[in-house]
Amino acid sequence: MTKDDIANALDEIGTLLALKGENDFKCRAYHAASRTISQLEEDVNKLIAAKRLGSVRGIGEALVEKITTLATTGKLPYLEELRASIPPGLFDILRLPGVGPKKVKALHDALGIDSLAKLKTACEAGEVAKLKGFGEKTAEKMLAGINFLDTVGNRVRFDKGFALGEQLLDRIRTFPGVIRAELCGSLRRRRDTVKDIDIVVSTEPANAAAIMEAFVKLPEVMQVIGQGPTKSSIVAELSLGQSKVVLNADLRVVTDEQFPVAVLHFTGSKEHNIRLRQRAIERGYSLNEYALTGGPKSFADEAAIYKALDLVWVPPELREDTGEIEAAEKNELPELVEVKDIRGVFHNHTTESDGTATLEEMAAAAQELGLEYLGIADHSLSLTIANGLSPTRVKRQWAAIDTLNKKLKGLTIFKGSEVDILEDGSLDFNDELLAGFDYVVASVHTLFALSEEAQTARVCKALSHPAVTMLGHATGRLLLRREGYKLDLDKVLEAAAAHGKMIEINAQPDRLDLDWKYVKRAKALGIPLVINPDAHSTDGLALYPYGVNVARRGWLTKAEVFNTRSAAEVTKELVRRKSVS
Template sequence: MECRDAALLLERYALLLELAGDNPYKARAYAAAAEALAALDGPLDAALRSQALGSVRGIGEGILQTLNQMAQTGALAHLAELEQSIPPGVVQLTALRGVGAKKARQLWQQCGITSIEELERACREHRIAGCKGFTPRSEAALLEAIAFWRSAQGRIQRHKAWRIAEQLRSLLVERGAREVIAAGQLRRGEEIISTLTLLAIVDKPDTFPLPEDLHPAGHRRYRSLEGDITIEIHLADPASAGTALFRATGSDEFITAATGGKTLPPLAHEEDVFEYLDLPVIPPELRQDAATLDHIRREGIPPLITFGQMRGMIHVHTTWSDGKNSLEEMALAAKSLGFEYIAICDHSQSAAYAGGLSIERVRQQRADIDTLNARGLGIRILHGIESDILPDGSLDYPDDVLAEFDLVVASVHSHFNLPAPEQTARILRALAHPATTILGHPTGRLLLRRNGYQVDIEAILAAAARTGTIIEFNVNPYRLDLDWRYHQRACSIGVRFAIDPDAHSVDGMNELADGITVARRGGLRPSAVVNTLPVDAFLDMVAAQRQQKQLLRGAA
């Protein structure tokens, strides 16, 4: 059993414990252990033998005993019994936005609901409002959540697709594949994946032993369903791998426009294919459509941002608020990834749910950061804050406290349902504040979970350009916000971006690399990304931005 497989079992167990009404602290302990275990690679028994799990936060002695049993038996005791005691449809209720285990249990036990279909009927017949704790407004919200859930079927977020891709890569390599490369939507940087495409380079494509659930879908192309998405595996021998990868990566529209509909010869490398087509080697993220190809033929390939050009790790959280690692751990992890500075942006005082910092704790944290910088970790730590944008558009501290931070990420964390004019005015006021350096996750969307709040994006981009406010491209795989489709529009009016992981753990920093793939799809160049600045130039930019905003405030 692999560590990640064990994590899935623990995660399932924690959810079923909650649904069964078991001790909530026990359920939370298993959920925390699942999260910790999911970050580990390799077999579970090897991790147990090395005693590495004993030092992992979230895995105590009791759970270690459970993991030892799992490594020996390949199963989690009591899980099967729980599975039988809870209708599968009740578990599925937790996939609905706003329905956690507690509410799903309530719908099951109090309202007799055992599936999403039953819930939809009951809401339409106004039976849910008659249950304790529910109202007609609850029914409307549940119907909206069901509609959103249906629209998300057959699609998953990038990080989940990568997990499946890694499992399939291991399987195919075990069966003799020389190399397995992610292609299609994943390689192109699409934020939501409906078809996971892989190219396996093998010696004998016609006799390669594929998994039994894969079915032919064209020459050396096989398809299957894995959970909610389609799996597509292309097979090619080394001599034709370049042609196969080219075809497996680009959209159908791009391939047709690039080839003119003609058949390509078998070529070993993608570079050979582009040379054959008399084209420059186009980055995978730009192989979207015919219009993009036409633009490249006229203007050439733009210089896209790369991970190696990033100097500043901006917007991360620590144990001072709701993060899982300390200041020093986060700083050293960023240093190990090659960063020159890290901007700590824990939650502000209104975010009580996330351990937001009081003014006193802000100053205590600053002292700790100063101590670490004086010690010399080999990376500079900047003291920032993720300040809540309050409903009236003001920020979460007095101006004199805000001025003490090296930078301020201003974000909406509440009152998502304001009408578009009010929500827009709220954010515009925050952008005008001299302390606002960066607008965090600008639309508040959670991919396949929650639509962004209603807001006038054009007005926000125009205000960001006028005030010099940086727009965040938050690369948390559930956010990827601001949508890459707005990136070029923003850059065309002078808006700059911060590409930020919004990491709440050391592991969360690793999402930055894949997020940059999506940023490249949006055409972001190094010159438009403030993380590429050296630390002193970044701080100079913040100072100039504050001065500009003070002048604008005075002129108003």
């Protein structure tokens, strides 16, 4: 087993023990051991072989025994016994925001609730609200959470689905007889969440059966759903740090002549494909997943198929039937921004607030990524949970940035702050201090339950403040976990346009906020967009490509993304904005 597999098992034990009502100390010990194992720099198997695992802090004799059993056998009877003693539906309830093991146990003990369906029924019947420690508001939040989970189904975030898809694709490309292979579906279109993996492979017909046999025997396979001569389906899993991603994956095998048409079809979307089929019919052709009947016999690539339909090639991210067909007909598709165009990022945190890396470490990581500039935007004073900076600490950080800028070559550090938007729309720092920053990211972190009218007025007022440069994570959503707060986003975008403010595309894979549809709306209003990783670590800095995916889906060009500019251009623009504020 890998260290991630072992860490996942230990974390699961901690959760299972909590669901059984074991004491907090014992539960925390397993969660802590999970974090320790996941962060080991040395190979865990080597530590076991050298009998040095017990020297790792927090790994006592009992844990050494369990970890050794896991690593050497791939199983742990203790974990299997715990799993058998807990209804599996309790883990589903843990997916609800703000619901931990203690609440789940209380629900099970008092009402026999062991599934989301039973919890929903109990909430609707008023039974949960009557329980000690719960109440009507808690029951309402649980019901809202259940309804939200019903809408997202078994989807996973793009970054997790892509990691599994890429791993499967890499393995498939090594199979004997494979000519070409491509990820398709929503992964290729870079949707923010995905529900399955689609892969198309080309080969000679004689090789198809062997490729399918190799596919269903991959190490990632949890279950084989179906195996046939042209299509096989599996359930696949991959450990990512301390989490697992599980998705259905379909492999389709075609001839190399059919490959371009198959890749086009299985990339989708459904709406885009319908429009293509309509164009084919209008030209006397018939387009299906394998061929364009009545037209050219073969195609070198997708571009040739689009050309046969009197269109220029449409990038996969735009294939949503939101005007791309009309633009492709007129050869007016935008030249989309690319990852290589990003020259710096602004929304980043250090150990001064809730980051895990120092100013110097973040600067070194930015240089390693080849960035020209780095904005430091630690939290403001009122966000105490994130160790927000006082004015005194802000000025001390400014001095540290000045000192570091004198030493650095090829990297400029800008002084920023992620300033909280308070309930009345005012900002967390006074105007005098705000004037000292190079830029200000204004964000909502509290009072998510305000009415839509109050929340909208709050954000719009903040955008009218002269010191604000950009709005951070506009809706506060957490993908598959929490809907954004109630907000009239159209009014917010109009306020940003009226006051000349930028809007952030937050590249955190669990945010991707602004959503691409509103990115397109912001583009129409002439609002500059800025792609930020919202980095809380050195690794977090490298997340900005996920924001580029959103920008591309929102039809943005390089010129429409602020941080494609050079450090000198950015400096000039930030100074200009301050001078007119």
